[in-house]
Amino acid sequence: MTRVTVFDYGAGNLHSLVKALEAGGATVVLERDAAALGTATAIVLPGVGAFAPAAAARARGLDVVRASVDRGTPVLGICLGLQLLAESSDEGAGAGLGVMAGRVERLEAARVPQIGWNAIESPRDPLLASAQLDEAYYANSYVVRPTRPEQVVAWSTHEHDRFAAVMRVGRTVGVQFHPEKSSRAGLSFVRAWVEEAAA
Amino acid sequence: MLTRRVLVCLDVRDGRVVKGARFVELRDIGDPAALAEHYEAEGADEIVFLDVSASADGRGTLLDTVRQTSERLFIPLTVGGGVRSVDDVGRALRAGADKVAINSAAVARPELLTESAAQFGRQCVVASIDARREGAAWLVWTHGARTRTELDAVAWAQECVARGAGEILLTSIDRDGARTGYDLALTRAVADTVPVPVIASGGAGTPSHLVSAIQAGGADAVLVAGIVHDGVHRVATCKDALRAAGMRVRAAA
Known part of the structure; x- marks a missing residue:
């Protein structure tokens, strides 16, 4: 069993994520103390809430995740979790972890937030291939504007705004969508990540 | 490009799904968690x-129902009804809701939308608006469509968005349960004036009504209840109709 630690910064719904990880073969630990994440063997930064409260949580110790990344610990950031892995955000005060090169900016579209199912374009990551994730569920107003496009392994487009759907740096993966809300293909993606984390 | 969404609505009373026509005449439909799972398998995009x-006891039961449902549901779940405070929003989210619909409480105190968005992000704040035609306009009604307000529905939708709502769930009281089609003029009036997704609700009788709500009404998403609960139409046939009209819809897994 792969033991996966989910950072619980108290903002919202973690039920589906926990169930999705368990369905993917993981044993899940919810951790409210960011400092304790440093000893985790695999980490999920979940995707609920707004950037500023989450960045404040970071100030209380989420920096340890940066050290985990540098040691090669598998990390999955979801939605806001991906944004925390970037360098900084327009949404609120506080800096990101700087694993992904880029800044978090508001979507440029007539309808924001982007809410609904969107196509995964130009996928080039084994996780996406094995999950056959063609469409995924999004609920976001902000996206990462990558400065190193080679870190982007899939894209999506809201109206005319193309943005990073999935980013990867080594064993750190960030997804702007919600795999735990993307029905069967989303569950397959989570399972593939759990299996990669165990390898 | 986003797909067009078909949402299935379950009216839940004391832990069971019921469906009222014109907000009354409740009758039992079934277990919410099992029905939600069934509709996910049928291709529903959200629940x-x-x-x-009627009572606070019943509302407590709802959070248990949300918890049971989120054990098995892997598409988004919106919960509404009786949400009065930021704490209520937090409780619903922690029980497993992804979004919370706020209706009467937002009319009573619009700051609730702002506070909820600041705490949890506007993507999880849905302004639920029940509107009834009166003359050339539509007025907002609250408390399960029993209490008339002086608010113009279109102006109120704009204020809800300005206050922090990330989505509008727009129900025509006139059409609710009538199965004569969505109120297209109401839907168009709101969709053209707010910069967030609009979900058309109330009046679906046939899959072609869903097509009209999007094409003529300008809705981003459509909500159905009675027509799928009764088995008159299936979620899949609803989505087939959208696809046949040239829209992108998500293929059911």
Whole structure:
């Protein structure tokens, strides 16, 4: 069993994520103390809430995740979790972890937030291939504007705004969508990540 | 490009799904968690629980129902009905809701939308608006469409967005349960003036009504209840109709 630690910064719904990880073969630990994440063997930064409260949580110790990344610990950031892995955000005060090169900016579209199912374009990551994730569920107003496009392994487009759907740096993966809300293909993606984390 | 969404609404009373025509005449449909799972398998893009419980006890039951449902549901779940405070929003989210629909409480105190968005992000704040035609306009009604307000529905939708709502769930009281089609003029009036997704609700009788709500009404998403609960139409046939009209819809897994 792969033991996966989910950072619980108290903002919202973690039920589906926990169930999705368990369905993917993981044993899940919810951790409210960011400092304790440093000893985790695999980490999920979940995707609920707004950037500023989450960045404040970071100030209380989420920096340890940066050290985990540098040691090669598998990390999955979801939605806001991906944004925390970037360098900084327009949404609120506080800096990101700087694993992904880029800044978090508001979507440029007539309808924001982007809410609904969107196509995964130009996928080039084994996780996406094995999950056959063609469409995924999004609920976001902000996206990462990558400065190193080679870190982007899939894209999506809201109206005319193309943005990073999935980013990867080594064993750190960030997804702007919600795999735990993307029905069967989303569950397959989570399972593939759990299996990669165990390898 | 986003797909067009078909949302299935479950009216939940004391832990059971009921469906009222014109907000009355409740009758039992079934177990919410099992029905939600069934509709996910049929290709529903989201599930909406609207709590129509009469008592506080019933509302407590709803959070248990949300918890049971989120054990097995892997598409988004919106919960509404009786949400009065930021704490209520937090409780619903922690029980497993992804979004919370706020209706009467937002009319009573619009700051609730702002506070909820600041705490949890506007993507999880849905302004639920029940509107009834009066002359050339539509007025907002609250408390399960029993209480008339002086608010113009279109102006109120704009204020909700300005206050922090990330989505509008727009129900025509006139059409609710009538199965004569969505109120296209109402839907168009709101969709053209707010910069967030609009979900058309109330009046679906046939899959072609869903097509009209999007094409003529300008809705981003459509909500169905009675027509799928009764088995008159299936979620899949609803989505087939959208696809046949040239729209992108998500293929059911």
